[in-house]
Amino acid sequence: MDLPRSIRFFLEDTGDLARFTGHYFGLGFSRPFETGELLKQCYNIGYKSFGLVALTSFIIGLVLTMQLHPTLVEYGVASQLPVMVGLAIIREIGPVIAALIFAGKIASSIGAELGSMKVTEQIDAMEVSGTNPFKYLVATRVLAATLMLPILIVMADAIALLGAYIGVNIQGTTSLTLFFSQVFHSLEFSDVVPAFIKTFFFGFAVGIVGSYKGYKAAKGTTGVGNAANSAVVLASVLIFIIDLLAVQITNLLGFN
Amino acid sequence: MKTTATNNIRLGLFVLLGLALLVTALFFISSSSSFFSSDAQLKARFSNVNGLQEGNNVLFSGINAGTVKSIVLLNQHSIEVTLLIKQDVLIHIPKNALVSIGTEGLMGNKVVNIIPLAGTFPGINDGDYLAVEKKTDIDEMLATLSKTNNNIAAISEALKGTALRINNSAVLKLLENKGVAENIELSIQNINTTTAQAQEFVTQLNSIITDTKNGKGAAGLLLSDKDFAANLQQTMANIKTASENANTITREMNNFVATLNIAIVNGNGPVNSLLNDSTLTVKLNKTLDNLEKGTDNFNQDMEALKHNFLLKGYFKKLEKQKKKDTAED
Structure with a gap:
């Protein structure tokens, strides 16, 4: 009966998450908007993640280029390196790497923050004081994550391309103009x-999973830790699932 | 409250920067795939598009001129391809331009090439049809190649026969023979020497001619002396007279011989009997015979005389004189 039990938990969790999401769509876009809190969360979630995302993206762009170079030289298409790296970064590596880093930083922080508020019964207190805690805490964070991650990823792509440019220039000389001309010509x-478009879903998944795990954190000292931990794991897994769905849908629509 | 404001400014900058990047990227992509600009359309009908796809690039003389908008199968023989051409390129495309489907690089994407022909033609208009260039396809090339291969095989067979014949021929042996080469070398040396000598001879001849011209030497004298020429003329006149005289003499002689002949044939003189009398011939023969015998006897007598001691001294002296003469010679 152990396996069915875990399946039951999984199904319950999924159902709860779906309900939570539905709740968000029901409440999140109704007046009054918590604009100030939204901006604050945007700042915390977006702006403060920039350094981390930028660093990882730069390294990924650089490393990817350096790793691809020997193989391309072997096939005699080293001149296609910018094209290949550009396509890889823009289509897949840039968004996924940035989203995973983002999930690691934001899903855990939202989960821990909301979890500790839940554990210390601040959420209940907020409800008593007349503020809708869901709107104030969850909706702002989810929206902030949804809006900020795409912008972060655009920047991450640019920085990764810069890294790739440096990577290309380690093994040879390519002017910046030629590099970007090649990249944008192939795009x-x-x-x-x-x-x-898929980055919006990544951001939404990170925000909603973090909030859900924190909002539903179990009472007790381990509750917060569990909430933060499972938020990161689930958000990361969801990012890959959304990525898979995204590629299927784009193929289905004939955009590939 | 102040920190919130600063944070908001930072956030604003962050968002603006991100959006600016996005817009720039989209702009760059649009400039290469011509999404926003207003484009003209050109059409062409192909029998085979070789895997051309919508969105493939169109090149005009190698310059990116637009993209393939649509590919429509009209019937089993023709496919209509609509090309989106940038306005700034369109004005340069002449009406007689040809369109063909090629490949980017060795195995890259398909591209549509628009190639202008020589000469100036009026520009093409929006919606016009372009003529399709007949491209040599690989099957055709292979067919030609096969024909060429057969020809090459025949040629090489013939060449082989020729080579074998050359191999067995005497010419090759002659070429390979060392002695021949040496002989040829020697001959060339001889020719060289001869040429040198001929040169020398010509030089000498030249100098002789020059001398002759200047009146030096016997020949020169002969050729340039006027007195001599006058003498020669005189001599020639004399010779002429002489030959005329000779002519007269010959005629007279002839007459004389004719009369003589008649006299011989008809006359009774000793010459006639000498020539015509057979008994005389027999007598003459006998006389000659007797004479021969007489001489023989005389010879014997003379030999006997040589050995006679009285005359021996004279003969010895004669012999000595003869020996001395041969030694002096």
Whole structure:
């Protein structure tokens, strides 16, 4: 009976998350808007994550280029390195790496923050004081994550391309103009737009999972830790699942 | 409250920067795939598009001129391809331009190439049809190649026969023979020497000619002396007279011989009997015979005389004189 029990838990969890999401869509966009809190969360979630995302993206761009270079030289297409790296970064590596880093930082922080508020019964207190805690705490964070991650990823892509440019220039000389001309010549809207759209879903997944895990944190000292931990794990897994769905849908729509 | 404001400014900058990056990227992509600009349309009908896809690039003389908008199968023989051409490129495309489907790089994407022909033609208009260039396809090339291969095989077979014949021929042996080469070398040396000598001879001849011209030497004298020429003329006149005289003499002689002949044939003189009398011939023969015998006897007598002691001294002296003469010679 152990396996069915875990399945039951999983199904319950999924159902709860779906209900939570539905709740968000029901309440999140109703007046009054918590604009100040939203901006504050945007600042915390977006602006403060920039350094981390920028660093990882830069390194990924650089390393990817350096790793690809020997193979491309072997096939005699080293001149296609910018094209290949550009496509890889814009379509897949940039968004996913940045989203995973973002999930590690934001899902855990939202989970821990909301979890500790839940454990210390601040949420209940907020409800008593007349503020809707869901709107104030959850909706702002989810929206902030949804809006900020795409912007972060656009920047991350740019920084990763910069890293790639440096990577290309370690093994040879390519002017910045040629590099970006090659990259943008090979890029189509069908490369950029689906990749950009899916980042909204990544951001939303990170925000909603973090909030859900924190909001539903179990009482007790381990509750907060569990909430933070499971938020990161679930958000990361969801990012990959959304990525898979995104590529399937873009293929289905013929944008590939 | 102040920190919130600063944070908001930072956030604003962050968001603006992100959006600016996004817009710039989209702009760059649009400039290469011509999404926003207003484009003209050109059409072409192909029988085979070789895997061309919508969105493939269109090149005009190698310059990016637009993209493929649509590919429509009209019937089993023709496919209509609509090209989106940038306005600034369109004005340079002449009406007689040809369109063909090629490949980017060795195995890259398909591209549509628009190639202008020589000469100036009026520009093409929006919506016009372009003529399709007949491209040599690989099957055709292979067919030609096969024909060429057969020809090459025949040629190489013939060449082989020729080579074998050359191998067995005497010419090759001659070429390989060392002695021949040496002989040829020697001959060339001889020719060299001869040429040198001929040169020398010509030089000498030249100098002789020059001398002759200047009146030096016997020949020169002969050729340039006027007195001599006059003498020669005189001599020639004399010779002429002489030959005329000779002519007269010959005629007279002829007459004389004719009369003589008649006299011989008809006359009774000793010459006639000498020539015509057979008994005389027999007598003459006998006389000659007797004479021969007489001489023989005389010879014997003379030999006997040589050995006679009285005359021996004279003969010895004669012999000595003869020996001395041969030694002096």
